[in-house]
Amino acid sequence: MRPHDSTTIDRLRAQIAALEKRPALAEDAVFSGKADDLLPVPAGMLHEVFTDEHRNSGAALGFALGAARPLLKPERPAILVMQLSADGREMGVPYGPGLKSFGIDPGAVILTRAETVTEFLWAIEEAVATTAVAAVIADIASHQHDIDFTVSRRLVLRAAATGTSVFLTRYGTGREASAAKYRWKVLPTPSGSPPFDARAPGPPRFAVTLEKGRIAGFSADWSLLMDWTADGFALVEHSREDSQPAHRAAPLSGADSAALGDRLPLAG
Amino acid sequence: MLILPRWATDCLSRADPALAARKHPFVLWEKQKGAMRLAEVDLHAASLGLFAQQNLSDARALVPELEAREIDRAYLEQVFADFADWHSNASPIVSVLMHRSAYGDLCLDITGVAHLFGGEAAMLEKLTGRLRALGYTVNGAIAGSIGAAWALARYAPGSIVEGEPDEALAPLPVAGLRLDADQVSGLEQMGLKTIGALYGRDRRALGARFGKLLVMRLDEALGQLEERLVPRLPEIERHAERRFAEPIGLIDDVLMTANDLAVRLAQQLEGEALGAQAFHLFLYRVDHKVMSLSVNAARATRDAGHIGRLFANRVERLVGEYDPGFGIDMIRLAASSLSPLASTQVGAFDAHDGNGDLDRLYDRVASRLGPLSVLRSRFVNSHIPERAVKLEPVIARMPDDPHAHAPVSAPRPIRLLPAPEPIEVSAEVPDGPPAGMTWRRVTYRFDKASGPERIAVEWWTPAEGELTRDYYVAEDRDGRRYWIFRSGLYGEAAHPRWYLHGFFA
Numbered sequence: 001m002r003p004h005d006s007t008t009i010d011r012l013r014a015q016i017a018a019l020e021k022r023p024a025l026a027e028d029a030v031f032s033g034k035a036d037d038l039l040p041v042p043a044g045m046l047h048e049v050f051t052d053e054h055r056n057s058g059a060a061l062g063f064a065l066g067a068a069r070p071l072l073k074p075e076r077p078a079i080l081v082m083q084l085s086a087d088g089r090e091m092g093v094p095y096g097p098g099l100k101s102f103g104i105d106p107g108a109v110i111l112t113r114a115e116t117v118t119e120f121l122w123a124i125e126e127a128v129a130t131t132a133v134a135a136v137i138a139d140i141a142s143h144q145h146d147i148d149f150t151v152s153r154r155l156v157l158r159a160a161a162t163g164t165s166v167f168l169t170r171y172g173t174g175r176e177a178s179a180a181k182y183r184w185k186v187l188p189t190p191s192g193s194p195p196f197d198a199r200a201p202g203p204p205r206f207a208v209t210l211e212k213g214r215i216a217g218f219s220a221d222w223s224l225l226m227d228w229t230a231d232g233f234a235l236v237e238h239s240r241e242d243s244q245p246a247h248r249a250a251p252l253s254g255a256d257s258a259a260l261g262d263r264l265p266l267a268g
Numbered sequence: 269m270l271i272l273p274r275w276a277t278d279c280l281s282r283a284d285p286a287l288a289a290r291k292h293p294f295v296l297w298e299k300q301k302g303a304m305r306l307a308e309v310d311l312h313a314a315s316l317g318l319f320a321q322q323n324l325s326d327a328r329a330l331v332p333e334l335e336a337r338e339i340d341r342a343y344l345e346q347v348f349a350d351f352a353d354w355h356s357n358a359s360p361i362v363s364v365l366m367h368r369s370a371y372g373d374l375c376l377d378i379t380g381v382a383h384l385f386g387g388e389a390a391m392l393e394k395l396t397g398r399l400r401a402l403g404y405t406v407n408g409a410i411a412g413s414i415g416a417a418w419a420l421a422r423y424a425p426g427s428i429v430e431g432e433p434d435e436a437l438a439p440l441p442v443a444g445l446r447l448d449a450d451q452v453s454g455l456e457q458m459g460l461k462t463i464g465a466l467y468g469r470d471r472r473a474l475g476a477r478f479g480k481l482l483v484m485r486l487d488e489a490l491g492q493l494e495e496r497l498v499p500r501l502p503e504i505e506r507h508a509e510r511r512f513a514e515p516i517g518l519i520d521d522v523l524m525t526a527n528d529l530a531v532r533l534a535q536q537l538e539g540e541a542l543g544a545q546a547f548h549l550f551l552y553r554v555d556h557k558v559m560s561l562s563v564n565a566a567r568a569t570r571d572a573g574h575i576g577r578l579f580a581n582r583v584e585r586l587v588g589e590y591d592p593g594f595g596i597d598m599i600r601l602a603a604s605s606l607s608p609l610a611s612t613q614v615g616a617f618d619a620h621d622g623n624g625d626l627d628r629l630y631d632r633v634a635s636r637l638g639p640l641s642v643l644r645s646r647f648v649n650s651h652i653p654e655r656a657v658k659l660e661p662v663i664a665r666m667p668d669d670p671h672a673h674a675p676v677s678a679p680r681p682i683r684l685l686p687a688p689e690p691i692e693v694s695a696e697v698p699d700g701p702p703a704g705m706t707w708r709r710v711t712y713r714f715d716k717a718s719g720p721e722r723i724a725v726e727w728w729t730p731a732e733g734e735l736t737r738d739y740y741v742a743e744d745r746d747g748r749r750y751w752i753f754r755s756g757l758y759g760e761a762a763h764p765r766w767y768l769h770g771f772f773a
Contacts (some may be wrong), residue, residue, distance in 0.1 A: 055710075055748060058683055062773020065682070075622045092771060096645030096657040101680045102773060110662060111643045112633060123633050123641075130629045132622025188747035190715060191735035200718035201743040204773040228773060 013232040043071055046156045050093060050170050050181040054141060057091045059188035063206050064167040065104055066228050068135035071165055072108060076134040080127045082112045084120055087141040103230055117143040121151060128158045128166055133167040144172065153179040182213035187227060204228040269417035270374040270395060274405040276344055277310035282403055293331055297324045298341040308337045310406060353558035357598055358395055360504045363496050363497040375414060377497055415489030419444030435539050437489060438464025445485040449627055451478050463555050507602035508532040515595020519583060522551060522599065529601035534572040543568030543609030553600040561724055563635045563721040564628040566663040568607045574628055581636035630662045639663055652726060678721045679741055681751040681770025688767035691752065698758050701740040717742040735761055
């Protein structure tokens, strides 16, 4: 490839990106094997964070907050968490001291509650249209069908225009048409144990699959295990946790019950 | 001071054309202790000798063609409130005095307003004249103190007293001092029939004989004791208004006018280097009602576009309730909660800080979803988890409690349920985590757990039935982590109950 060819290609790419209203950078996200490179992805994108069940809501919010944290900048000092009031009563509301122990400044997280889905969508769009918001995390536990393709397309355009990222946390196994650039599937996973206490839960661990969207070097059907640490997401090395995914794949296999049986001697 | 002695009957005859065209006297009656007694009588009925508190059947015997209706006090009070608000087109401070009158008397503070009407006499003439033209019986007076104006409006209508009211009040009867009937008859028995007769008397003796109220009212009337008006509408510090030759009705027109007014108000505020946090839009309807809309801003502002947008958001929520009636003939945009706001220079090298944009976003969202919908966490001095943080509106920001606890190093969940939910636990070991739980009819088995973290009752806050809590972090087979607690220690409570309080990431 001659040198001026690559500049032409870059220029054409930028033109296409401008037509599609998204930062050209998105194609350049390269996964090098470290979780830090997978996240954060460029700002100004619409992400869907899917999890299978409502009771995984803690993991979904944790993943979205973790992905949004690097987006906080002095000129974008806030993360807006939006909920429908009814969902908040059912699934809990973000809790200040919990955010602090998760590693996020509770002062930067603003909670917005709406009564109806119309007002909810209006508030999301209004927040996305502001250049001072780092990320909008919208918890969509009910009214799944009101978030259709048109809605997501509007959000994509607004987010691209202002550079505000949007994370829609959604629940269930069905997937509808959506204009979201990235779709993640996040499941909670049994955590590793902290040193010296095998029976205590360790740092939060997520099983993350990228279902939609392209990150160079990252295959869509990989399921990664990530720990949330003080420095952000960290990949769990497969060598150490090799047996873990196998257990999940065959929950009724003999290996699993053997592992259960092993607990007693461990507990001593 | 405007006094409307026949307001109830006048108002009903205006509302009902059949009554307006009547030839017969009209009264309103109400049930009192089983008897039907007259409550309000109109001018015609009064001239025939009917009076309030008279038995309805007596009145009918005296005047057979009497037109009588039962009084609806709630309705009349509401109409009077609108009626009073409407008078704020004459003066911004309107209050209703409830002394010795069924619906109240209108009291307008006209300080610095009279010149707009061409002097005090012209103003009084205009205010009473326009009410008379509408069919109301009205008396008015202007004086330097509320008490004096009240007495003059009752007993010397139309008078305007400047300076000390002593002379003007002297010949008026003592009933002009807003006293109750017992006090008035007592004074009259003693030969003290006019206010002037009280002037030289020993105040202590008067107070001992007739009650402190008499001395207080006398001082108020003479302007020696300050009496405060309680304005019906929020106090207005700066305003811009527009009157229309033809009444307008469409909400879009109203919003357009509000935008224009916001520009004018903003210029006014800019000239004085002020910003405001509360804005009120008053819509004066031709049928004497006032609709008001208020919006609040998180920080003092004078950005006309922003103010206009806040009203547009608020109106969107009100679409069903908006009712312009026969039209709106005046719109006033007012600002209150003023604070100095110096103009800022945009620097070439300043780091752009998003806080201003954020506050405007919060204003917009709060103006549409309500102020309680945009919340931040405020840390409070308490270690009970649900009390440690208070969700408070962003636009009414308060500083954090300086005594708020340092962040605990113990884990706290990322989501907290609004109220702890009772769970059934299985295989509990005293002072250890349970092996599983049933929450919302689903059973979970815990593989890992840590704890307990013991949180004792705050004995200094009175709360019934609170027990020490032992909190555990429990992780189930799929890796979901829960914050559960046992309410009560073994031994402290007979059967300690377990609750789920939150979720970890």
